[in-house]
Amino acid sequence: MKELLSLTFFIIILTxxxxxxxxxxxxxxxGEANIKSISQLSNTAPTSWKTTLxxxxxxxxxxxxxxxxxTASSGPKQETLHVLCxxxxxxxxxxxxxxxxxGRTICHEKTCVAAPTMTSDGKVVVAQFSSNDxxxxxxxxxxxxxxxxTYDYPNAANxxxxxxxxxxxxxxxxxxxxxxxxxxxxxxxxxxGMSLWRKVRPKGANWTSPVLLRSGNTKKVVLQSQNGISxxxxxxxxxxxxxxxxxxxxxxxxxxxxxxxVPSNGMTALKGRMxxxxxxxxxxxxxxxxxxxxPAISGDHFFVINKANVLTCAEIDTGEIxxxxxxxxxxxxxxxxxxxxxxxxxxDGLGQVIEINKNERKLVSSIxxxxxxxxxxxxxxxxxxxxxxxxxxxxxGN
Numbered sequence: 001m002k003e004l005l006s007l008t009f010f011i012i013i014l015t016x017x018x019x020x021x022x023x024x025x026x027x028x029x030x031g032e033a034n035i036k037s038i039s040q041l042s043n044t045a046p047t048s049w050k051t052t053l054x055x056x057x058x059x060x061x062x063x064x065x066x067x068x069x070x071t072a073s074s075g076p077k078q079e080t081l082h083v084l085c086x087x088x089x090x091x092x093x094x095x096x097x098x099x100x101x102x103g104r105t106i107c108h109e110k111t112c113v114a115a116p117t118m119t120s121d122g123k124v125v126v127a128q129f130s131s132n133d134x135x136x137x138x139x140x141x142x143x144x145x146x147x148x149x150t151y152d153y154p155n156a157a158n159x160x161x162x163x164x165x166x167x168x169x170x171x172x173x174x175x176x177x178x179x180x181x182x183x184x185x186x187x188x189x190x191x192x193g194m195s196l197w198r199k200v201r202p203k204g205a206n207w208t209s210p211v212l213l214r215s216g217n218t219k220k221v222v223l224q225s226q227n228g229i230s231x232x233x234x235x236x237x238x239x240x241x242x243x244x245x246x247x248x249x250x251x252x253x254x255x256x257x258x259x260x261x262v263p264s265n266g267m268t269a270l271k272g273r274m275x276x277x278x279x280x281x282x283x284x285x286x287x288x289x290x291x292x293x294x295p296a297i298s299g300d301h302f303f304v305i306n307k308a309n310v311l312t313c314a315e316i317d318t319g320e321i322x323x324x325x326x327x328x329x330x331x332x333x334x335x336x337x338x339x340x341x342x343x344x345x346x347x348d349g350l351g352q353v354i355e356i357n358k359n360e361r362k363l364v365s366s367i368x369x370x371x372x373x374x375x376x377x378x379x380x381x382x383x384x385x386x387x388x389x390x391x392x393x394x395x396x397g398n
Contacts, residue, residue, distance in 0.1 A: 019035065019063060019380045019381050020063055020064055020065070020120075020122065021033070021061075021062055021063040021378040021379060021380065021385075022062055022063075022064065022119060022120045022121070022122065023062065023117065023119050023120075023165065023167055024060055024116075024117035024119070024165035024209050024376065025060075025252075025254075025294060025296075025334055025336070025376060026336065026378070026379070028212075028214075028255070028256075028297075029167065029211040029212055029254075029255055030211075030254045030255055030256055030295075030296065030297040031254070031294070031295070031296030031297060031334055031335060031336040031337055031376070032256075032296065032297040032298060032336075032337055032338075033336065033337070033338050033379040034338070034339070035338060035379060035380070035381050035382075036338075036381060036382060037338045037339065037340040037341045038341065038353070038382060038383070038384065038396075038397040039340075039341060039353060039355070039364050039365060039397070040353070040364075040365045040397055040398040041343075041351055041353060041365065041367045041384055041395040041396075041397070041398075042367070042395060042396055042397065042398045043367065043369065043393060043395055045396040045397070045398055046396075047089070047382075047383070047394070047396040048383075048393075048394055048395055048396045049090065049091035049393075049394050050091070050391045050392065050393045050394070051086060051091040051092075051093070051391060051392050052390060052391055053070070053072045053082075053084070053387065053390060053391060053392055054072055054074055054082050054084075054096070055072035055073045055074030055075075055078070055080070055082055055112075055114065056072060056073060056074070056078070056112040056114065056389055057070065057071055057072045057073065057112060057114035057115070057375070057387060058111055058112060058114065058115040058163065058332070058374045058375050059071045059072075059114050059115060059116055059117045059118065059165075059375060059387070060117040060333075060375045060376045060377065060378055060387070061378045061385045061386075061387060061392060062117065062118050062119065062120055062125070062378065063088065063378055063380055063385065064120050064122060064125065064139060065122075065139070066087065066088050066089065067085050067086065067087065067088060067094060067139065068085070068086045068087075068088050068378075068385060068392070069083070069084070069085050069086075069118050069120070069125050069127075070084050070086075070118065070387060070392060071083055071084070071114040071116075071118060071127050071129065072084065072114045073101075073105075073112050073113035073114040073129065077105050078101075078105045078107070078112055078113040078114075079100060079101045079105055079113075080098055080099075080100065080101075081098065081099045081100070081101055081113065081114070081127075081129050081131070081133060081135075082096060082097070082098055082114070083096070083097045083099075083118075083125075083127045083135060083137065083141075084096045084097075085139075085141060086392065088380065088394075091392070091394060094141075095140070095141035096141075097135070097137065097141055097143065099133065099135060099146070101113065101129065101131035101133055102131065102132075102133055102148035102150055102151065103131035103132040103133060103148060103149065103150030103156075103157065104130075104131060104132075104150065104157045105130070105131050106157075106159065106161070107130055107160065107161030108160040108161055110374070111130075111160065111161045111163065111374075112130070112161070113129050113130040113131055113161070114129060114130075115129075115130050115161060115162065115163035116128045116129065116130070116162070116163055116164060116165040116166065116209075117165040117209075117375075117376075118165075119165065119166045119167050119168055119173070120168070121168045121171075121190065123138070123139070124136055124137065124138050124139070124144060124190065125137055125138075125139065126166060126168070126173055126190070128164075128165070128166045128175055130161045130162040130163065131150065132148070132149040132150050132153075132156055132157070132162065132177055133146070133147070133148050133149070133150075134146065134147040134149065134166075134173075134175060134188070134193075136173075136190065136193060144191075144193075145192060145193030146193065147188065147193050149175070149177060149186075153177070153182050153184070154182075155181040155182040156177045156179055156181065156182045156183070156184070157179055157181070158179040158180050158181075158205040159180075160205060162177070162179065162207075163207045164176040164177070164178065164206065164207060164208060164209045164210070165209040166209075166210070167209070167210050167211065167212055167221070168190055169212055169219040169220075169221055169234035170219055170234050170235055171189070171190050171191070171235075172187045172188065172189065172190060172196060172234045172235055173187070173188040173189075173190050174186075174187055174210045174221050174234060175188060176201075176206070176208075176209065176210050176223065178201045178202070178204070178205075178206035178225060179203070179204075179205055179206070180203055180204060180205055181203065183200070183201045183202060183203045183204070183206070184198050184199060184200055184201050185198075185199050185201055185210070185223055185237075186198045186199070187199075187234060187235070187236075187237055196235065196236075196237075197236055197237035198237070199223075199232065199237040201223065201225060202225045202226060202227045204225065204226050204249065205249065206224075206225050206226065206249045207249060207250050208224040208225070208247075208248070208249060208250065208251070208252040208253070209252045210222060210223055210224075211252060211253055211254070211255050212255060213231060213255050213258065213260065213272065213274070214255070214257075215257075215258055215274040218274050219234060220232065220233065220234070220240060220274065221233075221234045222253050222255065222260060224247050224248075224249075224252060224253050224262070225247065225249065226246060226247065226249050227244060227246060227247070228242060228243045228244040228245055228246055228247050228262075228264065229242065229243045229247055229253055229260070229262055229264075229270075230242045231272060231279075240272075240277050241272055241277050241278055241279050243262065243264070243268070243270055243279065245264055245265060245268070246264055246265070247262055247263055247264040248263040248264070248289075248290070250292055251263045251290040251291070251292060251293060251294040251295070251334070252294045253294075254294055254295040254296070254297060254302065256297045256302070256316055258271055258272060258273065258274070259271050259282070259316060259317075260272070261295050261302055261316070263289060263290050263294070263295075264284075265284055265286055265289075266284065266285050266286030266287060266288050266289040267284070267285055267288035267289060267290070267295070267304065267314075267319065268281065268283075268284040269281070269282040269283050269284070269316070269317075269319060270282065282317065282318075282319070283318060283319040284319075285314075285319045285321075287312075287321065288304055288312060288314060288319065288321070289304075289306060290304045290305060290306060291305055291306050291307035291308075291309075291331070292307075292331060292332050292333075293305050293331055293332070293333055293334035293335060293376070294334040295334075296334060296335040296336055296337045296342065297316070297337065298337040298338065298339060298342065298356060299339060300315060300316050300317065301313055301314065301315060301316065301322070301356070301358065302314055302316050303335055303337060303342055303356070305327065305329075305331060305335060305344070308326075309326060309327055309328065309329030309330065309331070310324055310325070310326050310327075311324065311325050311326070311327050311335075311342075311344075311354070311361075312324045313356065313358075313361065322358055322359070323359075323360065323361055325354070325361050325363075327344060327346075327352055327354070327363075328346055328350055328352065329346050329347070330346060330347050331344065331345070331346045331347060332347055332374040332375075333345055333373065333374060333375050333376040333377070334376040335376075336376065336377055336378075336379055337356065338379065340355060340356065340357075341353055341354065341355055341356060341364070342354045342356050343377055343379070343384055345369075345373045345375075345377060345386055346373070347372060347373060347374060348368075348372070348373075349368060349369040349370050349371045349372060349373045349388060350366060350367070350368050350369075351366060351367040351368075351369065351377075351384070351386070351395070352365075352366050353365045353366065367395065369386075369388060369393065371388035371389055371390055371391065372388060372389045373386060373387070373388050373389075374389075375387050382396060382397050383395060383396045383397070
């Protein structure tokens, strides 16, 4: 276990050395960042800023080099789709691209068309919307390709809105389009937008996002549905192994090394070797089930917030619960963490910073942005980035 965690830590250093945050819940897809911790968040510090967004969104910001990328949707039917790029240091708008949706824009009033978080391989950025429109742009904002998946699959939708965030693995964009009618996940060539494969998936509304299971340079894609999880090859869509004891359709699986924390029967820890089509169940605990947000990793511990707004710290390898504390909710986004602190925003805009270690926990600071926040924040060196209904914020340390 120590060797595995050391390898995970080494990978995190490589992927976050320049402060990039490339996917939903970070470059590793588990909410962990190997950066200097911030114990106090300020919206008035000299390096803090906020900027107005042109529409609503539940999508989180991603960070690529010295820029921030995010989506929004506007218009009477949220038919206008925005992809925006901001300066990380000053918050200035660098470029904006607007597109018109080609698919359904019907969503529950709490969510919106700009619900999925963007993804990047460090060279391009990709935005997927609830309307099943996908846009790939270079870092300067030039459109490389676009796909309106509704043209090919007109029944791929649900009545509440889609929110699965895509990922990139080995040159393939993995777009999860799982719903009550025509449910599938597809692999798209990141260079030209051509479909490489399409995998039929269980029918049922599904708001989880694919994550990557990594070992060195090898990557497999983890797909989650109400039936369980499926581990597939990103280039072909072929399945390596599966876990068929059911899983949540809202909080997503959290990877750490070769271990997957699956929101199934509470929480289930699985370990699957990359060179074998099999897996081992390490433990299962029905007291560790998450609410809406997905778990976050910090070292050899994970953190989960349940429906009663109780934050729990447990060991990854055993599932042993180390401590619990009540926080102020309710929440829709997921927590994120460094080695020393966990960061969490509730729906009312209250940000909470919690000092974490094996034996104790302590709320060290909070900040009230007084706006609705439904997204998961992104972490950079000495700053947290979070979007509200109206603004994108950079909150620096005091």
